[in-house]
Amino acid sequence: MKIATLIRLRRRIRPATSDHVTAAVLERYATGGAGIRADALWAVEAHLEWCASCRERLGEAVARRSPETMSLLALVQAKLATEVARSPRMRVRRLPRRVSRWTPPGLWPRLAMTLLVLAAAVGLDLADNSRLLPSLVLLVAPVAPLLGVAGVWSAGIDPAHELVVASPRAGLYMVLRRTLAVLVVVIPTLAVAGWLAGASPARWLLPCLAFTGGALALGELIGLRWAAGALALAWTAGVITPSVLAARTPLLLEPASLPYWAGLIAVIAVALVLRRDAYTGLRSETWFVR
Amino acid sequence: MVRAVSAGETAATTYAWAIQADGLRVRAGRRMAVDGLDLSMDTGVHGLLGPNGAGKTTLVRSIATVLRPAGGTLTVLGEKVNGRIDLRGLRRQIGYLPQEFGYYRRFTVREFVEYIAWLKEMPAADTPGAVQRAIDRVGLADRADDRMKTLSGGMVRRAGIAQALVNDPRILLLDEPTAGLDPEQRLQFRALLRELGTDTCVLVSTHLVEDVAAACTDVVLIDVGRLVFQGVPADLAAAAGDEAGAGDSAAERGYSAILRRHREAASARETES
Numbered sequence: 001m002k003i004a005t006l007i008r009l010r011r012r013i014r015p016a017t018s019d020h021v022t023a024a025v026l027e028r029y030a031t032g033g034a035g036i037r038a039d040a041l042w043a044v045e046a047h048l049e050w051c052a053s054c055r056e057r058l059g060e061a062v063a064r065r066s067p068e069t070m071s072l073l074a075l076v077q078a079k080l081a082t083e084v085a086r087s088p089r090m091r092v093r094r095l096p097r098r099v100s101r102w103t104p105p106g107l108w109p110r111l112a113m114t115l116l117v118l119a120a121a122v123g124l125d126l127a128d129n130s131r132l133l134p135s136l137v138l139l140v141a142p143v144a145p146l147l148g149v150a151g152v153w154s155a156g157i158d159p160a161h162e163l164v165v166a167s168p169r170a171g172l173y174m175v176l177r178r179t180l181a182v183l184v185v186v187i188p189t190l191a192v193a194g195w196l197a198g199a200s201p202a203r204w205l206l207p208c209l210a211f212t213g214g215a216l217a218l219g220e221l222i223g224l225r226w227a228a229g230a231l232a233l234a235w236t237a238g239v240i241t242p243s244v245l246a247a248r249t250p251l252l253l254e255p256a257s258l259p260y261w262a263g264l265i266a267v268i269a270v271a272l273v274l275r276r277d278a279y280t281g282l283r284s285e286t287w288f289v290r
Numbered sequence: 291m292v293r294a295v296s297a298g299e300t301a302a303t304t305y306a307w308a309i310q311a312d313g314l315r316v317r318a319g320r321r322m323a324v325d326g327l328d329l330s331m332d333t334g335v336h337g338l339l340g341p342n343g344a345g346k347t348t349l350v351r352s353i354a355t356v357l358r359p360a361g362g363t364l365t366v367l368g369e370k371v372n373g374r375i376d377l378r379g380l381r382r383q384i385g386y387l388p389q390e391f392g393y394y395r396r397f398t399v400r401e402f403v404e405y406i407a408w409l410k411e412m413p414a415a416d417t418p419g420a421v422q423r424a425i426d427r428v429g430l431a432d433r434a435d436d437r438m439k440t441l442s443g444g445m446v447r448r449a450g451i452a453q454a455l456v457n458d459p460r461i462l463l464l465d466e467p468t469a470g471l472d473p474e475q476r477l478q479f480r481a482l483l484r485e486l487g488t489d490t491c492v493l494v495s496t497h498l499v500e501d502v503a504a505a506c507t508d509v510v511l512i513d514v515g516r517l518v519f520q521g522v523p524a525d526l527a528a529a530a531g532d533e534a535g536a537g538d539s540a541a542e543r544g545y546s547a548i549l550r551r552h553r554e555a556a557s558a559r560e561t562e563s
Contacts, residue, residue: 105396160406161392164409167406167409167410168377169409169410171378283357
């Protein structure tokens with residue numbers, strides 16, 4: 001049906017404009033409706049429902065004749081205003097929530113510390129003009145993500161860890177996701193640091209990934225925090241210290257060793273997938289509880 | 291809008307009890323905290339009582355599929371929690387409030403509950419509504435957009451209850467939920483428990499005997515990892531009989547009387563053998 005027809009029909013049903021509520025009845029209605037017959041009262045209410053001009057006149061009549069109603073309205077308005085002020089506002093979507101699905105909030109200080117260590121390594125490399133020592137950035141690069149990786153699955157860093165391990169998403173998927181978040185911060189920083197210090201990514205990228213994956217795989221056996229700590233300690237004691245003392249770049253970080261690192265990464269990937277249930281499954285120990 | 295009902299929701303249950311333990315043993319560190327527990331629970335509010343170190347938290351953790359049972363069988367929603375099971379499917383149907391409820395201080399209540407809903411693999415379209423409902427049910431709607439670190443201890447506890455409720459779990463595990471709640475909030479919490487107990491298996495671990503007597507349909511009393519008593523709250527209150535046990539209310543006297551009798555019987559058995 002056309003809208004114009006609808007409007008015409010509506011006009012036919014509605015009373016004519018001359019049938020507005022009289023001023024006397026309206027005043028009585030405003031003071032509580034005493035003295036209006038029940039059927040007339042219904043007619044007044046039905047009329048008020050659709051007639052804006054009579055509603056306006058009713059408002060004036062109420063303001064004139066019924067101070068109780070006015071004070072009640074004022075009270076309701078005041079109460080509503082405080083409720084509205086307290087009720088949730090439309091929020092601006094904050095960044096942290098999106099980011100937090102990738103990393104627990106406690107990880108930020110660790111990432112900041114990693115960046116600080118790398119900045120210090122760059123500073124020392126640049127200060128060493130005569131190139132007596134091997135590049136510190138290159139030496140530190142393989143274990144740089146471990147500080148962050150140690151925090152992705154541990155109760156000490158993630159306060160809600162017990163809730164996380166009891167949730168359906170718990171498992172290797174969550175661990176890998178959070179590790180990726182760590183790498184997204186650490187690897188570009190390493191690239192910049194390496195560019196400044198003259199350490200090419202080709203020499204440290206594979207060792208870096210091998211150590212990250214190795215920590216995850218070892219973490220399936222002894223817990224991620226211990227695994228990352230053990231690997232970082234082993235690298236520091238076995239490679240960084242001797243290289244600095246002997247003042248030469250270790251063979252492990254020469255381009256010739258890259259195929260071995262690639263092979264190691266493949267082995268680690270297989271081990272991770274084979275034991276993937278370790279992060280999902282039931283724990284025999286309560287070590288994850290703070 | 292009418293919510294679509296999935297086939298999983300209308301399927302008939304194929305298990306007798308929501309939670310069933312047979313000779314369950316669970317280790318907490320070196321100690322066997324739950325040691326030969328037999329227990330069956332179904333829909334309703336179950337109050338888990340027991341002295342400190344009785345194994346309440348360890349039992350709740352093993353039902354939450356966090357700890358591996360060291361022996362016996364534990365069946366949750368018809369799935370044996372031993373070895374290889376579909377943990378994901380089971381965990382989606384469990385709500386859990388740990389005793390030490392850790393949270394992200396910089397998150398708002400809404401963000402935190404949304405995060406937990408995401409962890410519980412809720413569909414993204416349902417999440418905002420479910421989060422608002424959960425926050426409403428614990429009476430935190432006016433603080434929903436405040437950061438967690440600005441909340442008082444009782445409010446944090448209520449936020450913890452909200453995150454446990456958010457996925458409409460079939461099994462709800464609340465470890466010490468009333469710690470830090472003021473008397474009025476505890477009354478509201480009891481009302482919420484009664485409401486939840488109509489279609490959910492709720493297990494509430496607590497020290498407060500009066501909470502159990504007021505809000506629970508079933509009382510479970512354990513001591514040194516074993517079941518001592520299971521029955522309705524009236525049985526607990528009646529257990530004291532005419533004895534003058536320690537406690538101010540009938541339920542408290544019943545609690546201490548049952549524990550004392552159990553310990554006397556246990557020591558008598560030891561001296562015999």
